[in-house]
């Protein structure tokens with residue numbers, strides 16, 4: 547892959563994000579998932595010359611590139627090299643309330659293609675899957691050391707079919723030889739499920755996703771943000787979340803509709819147009835929900 551492709555990440559639902567965040571000058575926004583800065587740049591441009599963005603990102607290499615790319619906005623952009631679970635804490639330190647918060651969950655093309663940390667089953671890489679090096683456990687640690695019950699929790703929560711017997715199979719395999727690389731896991735999935743070719747990719751995706759969610763505490767992080775972010779929104783401020791799988795979308799939907807502090811603006815999730823899906827395959831599974839602080 548060419549370097550410029552690696553560093554290119556088309557922001558998903560960009561026009562819709564700007565519209566629903568109601569981006570205007572003189573306002574404060576939080577981008578909880580800066581990535582390579584596509585959404586943040588667009589927010590800064592749409593809110594020029596005075597809108598300000600506080601952007602969170604926890605992947606070290608992504609941060610370096612984003613900092614360099616966005617340096618022209620230095621006086622209106624504060625990059626906070628932390629997980630978005632610290633939004634409330636950090637924004638309270640600033641002594642402000644904000645007009646909008648965006649979370650664009652999931653992986654960037656940069657992490658998938660360029661990090662070498664085993665996010666994709668299409669390349670043989672170490673089974674790491676940590677988005678941030680501050681996380682303690684790699685995917686291989688989970689596969690090689692978790693008990694049967696713990697592994698069952700990981701794979702059943704990730705909606706992996708036949709999770710119970712799959713876990714027993716993994717336990718037998720790891721006794722023979724510990725899991726080290728993505729292809730070790732790919733072989734185990736193929737041997738156990740013997741999936742027909744047309745189903746193989748979906749199955750691998752679901753197994754890899756279940757592990758990645760565990761390594762990065764993705765659902766716990768989202769739950770914490772859903773609880774805490776409304777506290778830093780002004781009345782009328784918007785909370786916009788783009789998710790990429792049903793586990794996340796379900797959490798967002800439930801939390802938004804049961805939260806007395808919020809008013810749901812999207813009864814049904816907003817999805818990318820057919821043109822966007824064609825142009826950007828990563829956008830295919832995107833679902834965006836928006837709520838407004840009362």
Ligand SMILES: C[S@@+](CC[C@H](N)C(=O)[O-])C[C@H]1O[C@@H](n2cnc3c(N)ncnc32)[C@H](O)[C@@H]1O
Pocket residue numbers: 555556557558578579580581582583584585586602603604605608628629630631650651652653654657677767
């Ligand atoms: C889908 S990408 C964001 C792309 C970005 N909106 C853009 O337009 O370039 C998600 C990013 O969020 C980061 N991320 C995921 N979970 C995070 C967390 N809990 N805290 C901070 N950053 C996180 C990932 O490292 C990744 O760079």
